[in-house]
Amino acid sequence: MNSKKKEHILSPHQLKLYEIIFEADTKAGKLFDVLLLITILASVFVVMLDSVASINAEYGELLFVAEWIFTILFSVEYLLRLYSIGHSSMYARSFYGIVDLLSILPTYLSLFIPGGQYLVTIRLLRMLRIFRILKFMQYLGAANNLAIALRESRRKILVFLLAVLIIVIILGSLMYVIEGEENGFTNIPHSIYWAIVTLTTVGYGDISPQTPLGQILASFIMIIGYGIIAVPTGIVTAEYAMRKNKSILKAGKFSTQVCPNCASEGHDHDAKYCKYCGELL
DSSP states (O other): OOOOOOOOOOOHHHHHHHHHHTOSSSHHHHHHHHHHHHHHHHHHHHHHHHTSHHHHHHHHHHHHHHHHHHHHHHHHHHHHHHHHSSSHHHHHHSHHHHHHHHTTHHHHHTTTSTTGGGGGGGGGGGGGGHHHHTTOHHHHHHHHHHHHHHHHTHHHHHHHHHHHHHHHHHHHHHHHHHHOGGGTOOSHHHHHHHHHHHHTTOOOOSSOOOSHHHHHHHHHHHHHHHHHHHHHHHHHHHHHHHHHHHOOOOTTOBOOOOOTTTOOOOOBTTOOBOTTTOOBO
């Protein structure tokens, strides 16, 4: 039995909204995106000001009202995006769809959790749309290669982190035996914390070895720390280079066209169909 793909036909009103909200090639679409980015920056600036005690004491109510106005505007915009796209669930599950939702939730969350509104700084992730507005989609191709390299490296990095965890547990326990409670190493978990801080070359200095043997062990941890830091970078770099060699990037050949069905971006300039869902562009 043959199954036909369900088509999502947009009404003229939805198409008009789609062109304004999702497209950057039209005059109205570009104006909308620019105003959106300005509004995002303004909303984040308001939250930053609200966190300053002296400013909050004098303009707290004004900043509170401003943040709710921004949140309502972004909420309406999010609903319009869902309404004007053919497959709203695909957009809601996409990267930008999730970011758009997370950008409005903190203010509503603040009704139940004090201080939750300060998490709206996640709205800055929405600034990534500037790549599409300025027609820098080729850079998103490079970013996509990096994301794939990180994903392909996850098993190697996981093994590496497991090895590091074993090392700090052994060295932290050894330091606990050498130094003891009288020198600040009150228990093994505290000693493991010290080993992690030392191995990563952070060195808070809240506790430090006092005995010669402990100082020798600390020096050894510091030295191997420098070598360990470079390992994840090498793993990701190797995967990225392999990915880049396998890919044929068409610099400057990407379109700002957004699929009206699934809201996917990054299509070739001469593409007629969406490479993700097959919808006509």
